[in-house]
Amino acid sequence: MDSFREKARHLKQPYYIINAWASLSWLWLRTVVPGAELVVVPGSGAYLFETKEREVYMLVGLALLGKLRRANSLHECMTKLFWYGKLAVGMCLLHCDVIVIFALACAVGALIHLIPPPTFLGSEKVETLDDRTFPKFALCKTEPMKIVELTCSWHDGADALKPLFCGLAADYAGSKRLFGSIDVARYPEIAKRYDVDLGVRSLQLPSYLLFRDGVLCRRLPYFDRNDATKVVRTRFTRQSMESFFLLNVKASEAAKRLEKIEKNRGSEPPPAPVEQPAGRSSWNPFRRRR
Numbered sequence: 001m002d003s004f005r006e007k008a009r010h011l012k013q014p015y016y017i018i019n020a021w022a023s024l025s026w027l028w029l030r031t032v033v034p035g036a037e038l039v040v041v042p043g044s045g046a047y048l049f050e051t052k053e054r055e056v057y058m059l060v061g062l063a064l065l066g067k068l069r070r071a072n073s074l075h076e077c078m079t080k081l082f083w084y085g086k087l088a089v090g091m092c093l094l095h096c097d098v099i100v101i102f103a104l105a106c107a108v109g110a111l112i113h114l115i116p117p118p119t120f121l122g123s124e125k126v127e128t129l130d131d132r133t134f135p136k137f138a139l140c141k142t143e144p145m146k147i148v149e150l151t152c153s154w155h156d157g158a159d160a161l162k163p164l165f166c167g168l169a170a171d172y173a174g175s176k177r178l179f180g181s182i183d184v185a186r187y188p189e190i191a192k193r194y195d196v197d198l199g200v201r202s203l204q205l206p207s208y209l210l211f212r213d214g215v216l217c218r219r220l221p222y223f224d225r226n227d228a229t230k231v232v233r234t235r236f237t238r239q240s241m242e243s244f245f246l247l248n249v250k251a252s253e254a255a256k257r258l259e260k261i262e263k264n265r266g267s268e269p270p271p272a273p274v275e276q277p278a279g280r281s282s283w284n285p286f287r288r289r290r
Helices: 002-010 014-032 052-069 074-093 099-112 133-138 156-160 162-172 188-193 238-244 251-264
Strands: 126-129 145-151 177-183 207-212 215-220
Touching: 014 074, 014 099, 052 074, 074 099, 074 162, 126 133, 126 162, 133 145, 133 177, 145 162, 145 251, 156 162, 162 177, 162 238, 207 251, 215 238, 215 251
Parallel strands: 126 177, 145 177
Antiparallel strands: 145 207, 207 215
């Protein structure tokens, strides 16, 4: 119940209220804007519903339901709902004959994009770091485990995952686990220290580092085991991060597992390469056998 109230208070921010109002304005626009209902004349290709407008709403809504199932945070879920609502508003205005209404709607849409992003749920539990506080936070040999986010202010992918990281901090931050974030665009020496590429096509933005007793234990994305220069492409989800950083177990149990992993590191042989069948230059396992 407390979690529900906290999320309800979080949604009272201007960003969510104004975007919700803009999305729900579709219900009013359909009764006011001339021609909003008849985007395509009935019988001219709209075979699922009466008009092409309703058909588009239905198909996009079905696609949205699939995306909502994969949403990693409350902010991502609300953003997708707002996107659907704004699409409906755009469909209403697509064939609007009144230029004044269309221009006014475009001006309102531009003003909505100027609204600053909201404060993400759990952001108060993420410590903002710089080049001076990073060593004291991550490399200090103290008991709490630290998870550090290496983000980048100009990278859209890094900004998109901030709600996910803040959500993990909201649920797991405490005396045994600490969360921090540092902008490596402002402090590139931190990125260089941990071999994080800051290029436009980098697969390492954002990167997440797990420190225990001042030692780096785990990182995402990680490097290929057989090629230390190759970064493994990673899809960040809440479940994968909870499992990889051992957030779904108690801190004491996570410390024991990390200690065991450190002891066994390097003792296991690398995986054997897959041999291709003799006589074939390239082997396709899905090729039909004769």
